[in-house]
Amino acid sequence: MNQLSRQIQLLRYPNGLPSLADFTLAEVALPPLNEGEVEVSNQWLSVDPYMRGRMSLAKSYVPPFTLNSALDGGAIGTVIASRHPDFAIGDRVSSMQGWRDHFIAPAAALTRLPQSSLPPQRFLGALGMPGMTAWVGLHKIAKLQAGETVLVSAASGAVGTMVVQLAKLAGARVIGSTGSADKVAALEALGIDEVINYKTTQDLAGELARLAPEGIHVYFENVGGAMLEAALDHMVINGRIVMCGLIDQYNGAGQGGPNNLSQIIRKRLTMQGLIVFDHWQHYGDFLAEVTPAFEEGQLQANETVYQGLEQAPAAFIGLFEGRNTGKMLVKLD
Amino acid sequence: MNQLSRQIQLLRYPNGLPSLADFTLAEVALPPLNEGEVEVSNQWLSVDPYMRGRMSLAKSYVPPFTLNSALDGGAIGTVIASRHPDFAIGDRVSSMQGWRDHFIAPAAALTRLPQSSLPPQRFLGALGMPGMTAWVGLHKIAKLQAGETVLVSAASGAVGTMVVQLAKLAGARVIGSTGSADKVAALEALGIDEVINYKTTQDLAGELARLAPEGIHVYFENVGGAMLEAALDHMVINGRIVMCGLIDQYNGAGQGGPNNLSQIIRKRLTMQGLIVFDHWQHYGDFLAEVTPAFEEGQLQANETVYQGLEQAPAAFIGLFEGRNTGKMLVKLD
Structure with missing residues (x-):
C-alpha cells in the first residue's frame, strides 16, 4: 500500500484577506519511490507573506498556486527513504515542498541543511x-x-x-x-x-x-x-x-x-x-557571515510556532493580523 | 545718474497655479560698478518649472524667492561694463540673474558662454x-x-x-x-x-x-x-x-x-x-558630447519664445498650461 501525504490545499483564490474556508486538509496517496527520488517527512513549514501573491491569478513574479493541490512553501524535513546516492535516511533537508507532512521529490528539489548546532527551523527564518x-x-x-x-x-x-x-x-x-x-x-x-x-x-x-x-x-x-x-x-x-x-x-x-x-x-x-x-547566488556568503553571529549569541532568532499541519492556514492568516513576532512557522507532530 | 534695471518681482507666494497678479514689473536703480564687478545687459531669460518650487515657503532643494525683489533665473547677456580682468565689454555670459534686463554682479556669478556658432539661447535650453x-x-x-x-x-x-x-x-x-x-x-x-x-x-x-x-x-x-x-x-x-x-x-x-x-x-x-x-561637474562632458551633434545637425533645438521682459510671468504660467514646445524662453527687446 502506498504512503499517504496529508496536505493543505487551496480551494479557491481568496478575495481580500484569506479565510479558513479557502483551504482544506486532504490526504493524497504518494506514488512509488522511483529511481533518483527521495522521500521526506517534514518537521517544519515556513509561512510567508509572499504566498498571498500566489493565491491569485494576477500576474506576479511567482506563478499562481494550483487549486486543489498541495500549496508549495519552504519546509525542513528528514529523509526517510532514498533512491539517490546524494541522500541517505536521516539527512536533514530543506525544500519548497511544504504545507504537507510527507512527500517524494527528485533529489534536485532538495538542499541538504548546512552543518550547524543551531535548530533546523533557523534555516527557514533567520538563516533562511x-x-x-x-x-x-x-x-x-x-x-x-x-x-x-x-x-x-x-x-x-x-x-x-x-x-x-x-x-x-x-x-x-x-x-x-x-x-x-x-x-x-x-x-x-x-x-x-x-x-x-x-x-x-x-x-x-x-x-x-x-x-x-x-x-x-x-x-x-x-x-x-x-x-x-x-x-x-x-x-x-x-x-x-x-x-x-x-x-x-x-x-x-x-x-x-x-x-x-x-x-x-x-x-x-x-x-x-x-x-x-534574484540574489540567491550570495546565499553562501550570507550564511558564512551570519551563522557564526548566531552561534556566538550576537544575534537572536524570534519565532512564532503554530502546532500541527491543520494550523497552517490559521498561521498564514495570522501574518496579516500581526500575530507573529519574528518568523511564522508550523511545527508538524 | 545710476542705470535702471527693469525686473520682474514676486508680490506674494501663489496658491495653486500662479496668476499674473502675483508678479509685478519694477524699475530699480543699479548701484555704481565696484571693483571686481561686471555690468551685463540680458538678451535671453530662461523660464523653468522648478521655479514654482521657489515661489513657496515650503522646504525644497532651493530656497524660496524673496518677495519684492527680482526673481532669479537663468539668463544670457552681454557685458556692457567691467571692472574685472576676466570679462571685457561684448563678452557673452550666462548667469542666474534673469527676470531682469540689466544687472551688476561679481565676476564669480558669471560664466562665459562656450565658443560656438550656435545661437546663444541654446545654452539655456538644449545645451543648458x-x-x-x-x-x-x-x-x-x-x-x-x-x-x-x-x-x-x-x-x-x-x-x-x-x-x-x-x-x-x-x-x-x-x-x-x-x-x-x-x-x-x-x-x-x-x-x-x-x-x-x-x-x-x-x-x-x-x-x-x-x-x-x-x-x-x-x-x-x-x-x-x-x-x-x-x-x-x-x-x-x-x-x-x-x-x-x-x-x-x-x-x-x-x-x-x-x-x-x-x-x-x-x-x-x-x-x-x-x-x-548635483551632477554639474559633468557639464563639460555633456557639452563636449552634445554640442557637436547640434553643430552637425543631428539634433534639433525646440524653443518657444515670448517677447519682452513684461511677458515673463505669462511665459511662466504658460509652462503649466502646456504652451511651450521645447525650451520656454523670453527674448528681451
Whole structure:
C-alpha cells in the first residue's frame, strides 16, 4: 500500500484577506519511490507573506498556486527513504515542498541543511529566506554604512527582526515600527534604538521627526501606506528606500500610494524593489557571515510556532493580523 | 545718474497655479560698478518649472524667492561694463540673474558662454540645464543601453525633447506622451518612434501595452499621476525610473500617488530622483558630447519664445498650461 501525504490545499483564490474556508486538509496517496527520488517527512513549514501573491491569478513574479493541490512553501524535513546516492535516511533537508507532512521529490528539489548546532527551523527564518532578505536589502541594495540611521517597518516580523539586528551589527542606529506593546518589548530585547507603535501613534511624521531629527538614511519598507509617506518626508538627501514588501496592500485593502513622491526628486532618493531569489547566488556568503553571529549569541532568532499541519492556514492568516513576532512557522507532530 | 534695471518681482507666494497678479514689473536703480564687478545687459531669460518650487515657503532643494525683489533665473547677456580682468565689454555670459534686463554682479556669478556658432539661447535650453538634465537622467542615472525602450512624459518640453533625441542617438526606441496634436507633430519631426496624446487617449495602460508589448526599460518621469501609474504596470523587470519632475503636482492640484507601487517590488524597479545641479561637474562632458551633434545637425533645438521682459510671468504660467514646445524662453527687446 502506498504512503499517504496529508496536505493543505487551496480551494479557491481568496478575495481580500484569506479565510479558513479557502483551504482544506486532504490526504493524497504518494506514488512509488522511483529511481533518483527521495522521500521526506517534514518537521517544519515556513509561512510567508509572499504566498498571498500566489493565491491569485494576477500576474506576479511567482506563478499562481494550483487549486486543489498541495500549496508549495519552504519546509525542513528528514529523509526517510532514498533512491539517490546524494541522500541517505536521516539527512536533514530543506525544500519548497511544504504545507504537507510527507512527500517524494527528485533529489534536485532538495538542499541538504548546512552543518550547524543551531535548530533546523533557523534555516527557514533567520538563516533562511527572511534573514537573507534583510541582509541583501541592507548590504547589497542600500549599501548601509556604519553610523547611518535605518527605519524598518514591520520591524517585529521575520524580515524585520533580522533587519534590526543586522543593521545594529553593522553599526547603524535603528528605528522600527510595529503594532503592539508585546512587539515593542520584543524589539527592545533585540537592542533596537527606538520603536514606534504605529497603532498608538497619532502623528507618525512628528514621531519620526522627534526620533530621527537628522533624517533617515535607509528605509526598509515592508508595509506601505502611512509609514511610507511619513518616511519619505524624513529621508536624508541621497537616502535609499528598499522596497521589500507592501503587506498593507496584499489583500487589496490598502490605501493608494503616498501623495509625496515628489520627495524622491527633492531628496534624490533611490527606491529599489527587492526579490530575494534574484540574489540567491550570495546565499553562501550570507550564511558564512551570519551563522557564526548566531552561534556566538550576537544575534537572536524570534519565532512564532503554530502546532500541527491543520494550523497552517490559521498561521498564514495570522501574518496579516500581526500575530507573529519574528518568523511564522508550523511545527508538524 | 545710476542705470535702471527693469525686473520682474514676486508680490506674494501663489496658491495653486500662479496668476499674473502675483508678479509685478519694477524699475530699480543699479548701484555704481565696484571693483571686481561686471555690468551685463540680458538678451535671453530662461523660464523653468522648478521655479514654482521657489515661489513657496515650503522646504525644497532651493530656497524660496524673496518677495519684492527680482526673481532669479537663468539668463544670457552681454557685458556692457567691467571692472574685472576676466570679462571685457561684448563678452557673452550666462548667469542666474534673469527676470531682469540689466544687472551688476561679481565676476564669480558669471560664466562665459562656450565658443560656438550656435545661437546663444541654446545654452539655456538644449545645451543648458534642460539638455543636461536629459543627458544625466538617461546616461548617469538610467544607464540607458542601445536597443532598450524609453518612455518619457512631457516629451515635448525642454527636457523631454532632449530626452527623445538623446535616447534616439543612443540607439533606443522612444515613446513619448504629450498633450496636443501640434506637439505630436513636433515630436514626430524629432524622429520619435511613438507618441501618446494623453488628452485624447482613454486607456493609457492599454495604449502602452500596444506600443511597448515587451515593456519599458527606462521611464523618464516629468509629470506624475496617471502616466506614472500606467508606466509602472508596463516596466520590464529591472526597469529604471528617472524621477525628474512631477509637474502635475507643482501647483497642488495633482492626484495622490500611484496605487501600484507594488510593481516596484514585483519588477525589481529602481526609481531615482534627479536634481541636475548635483551632477554639474559633468557639464563639460555633456557639452563636449552634445554640442557637436547640434553643430552637425543631428539634433534639433525646440524653443518657444515670448517677447519682452513684461511677458515673463505669462511665459511662466504658460509652462503649466502646456504652451511651450521645447525650451520656454523670453527674448528681451
